[in-house]
Amino acid sequence: xxxxxxxxxxxxxxxxxxxxxxxxxxxxxxxxxxxxxxxxxxxxxxxxxxxxxxxxxxxxxxxxxxxxxxxxxxxxxxxxxxxxxxxxxxxxxxxxxxxxxxxxxxxxxxxx
Numbered sequence: 001x002x003x004x005x006x007x008x009x010x011x012x013x014x015x016x017x018x019x020x021x022x023x024x025x026x027x028x029x030x031x032x033x034x035x036x037x038x039x040x041x042x043x044x045x046x047x048x049x050x051x052x053x054x055x056x057x058x059x060x061x062x063x064x065x066x067x068x069x070x071x072x073x074x075x076x077x078x079x080x081x082x083x084x085x086x087x088x089x090x091x092x093x094x095x096x097x098x099x100x101x102x103x104x105x106x107x108x109x110x111x112x
Contacts, residue, residue, distance in 0.1 A: 027065040031058050038081045042105070043088040051079035057093055059108070070108045074101055 033054035040049050041062075047069055048060040057072040057079055077097030084091055090111060091103045102111040 029058075029060055029066050031066075031068065031071070032056065034078075037079065040082045040084055042084045042091075043086060046088075047105075049082045049084070049091055051082045051093060053078040055079060055095070057082060057091070057103075059091070072103060072108055074103075074110055075099065 029048075029050065032050065032052035033056075035053050036050050037053060038051045041047070042049070046062055048062050050058050050060065052058075055073065055075050055078055059069040059072065061067040061069045072093070075093065075095035075097050076099075077095045079093050079095045081094045082091065089105055091105060092100060093103070094100045103109065104111050
């Protein structure tokens with residue numbers, strides 16, 4: 001089992017363990033300039049997206065932690081939530097700037 005947690009501070013943490021709940025820290029992902037508010041795995045487990053009060057989304061390359069696939073900076077307010085579409089073609093984010101934005105996976109450009 002793989003569990004991702006959001007954390008106060010500047011990290012997202014990935015834990016691995018068994019069904020008996022004996023988890024250990026596998027990776028600590030540092031990169032945000034403020035508290036992490038949400039994390040979400042892509043449907044194929046290739047990426048982990050994390051959001052923060054620093055107005056950014058970091059998309060982590062899960063096959064090469066702690067490498068980043070990209071950092072998305074399109075919101076003017078803290079990014080409170082992130083979700084992948086079921087196929088993994090799009091990533092959606094919502095922010096305190098009162099916007100919901102949809103990003104194309106691969107080139108990470110906002111879908112218009």
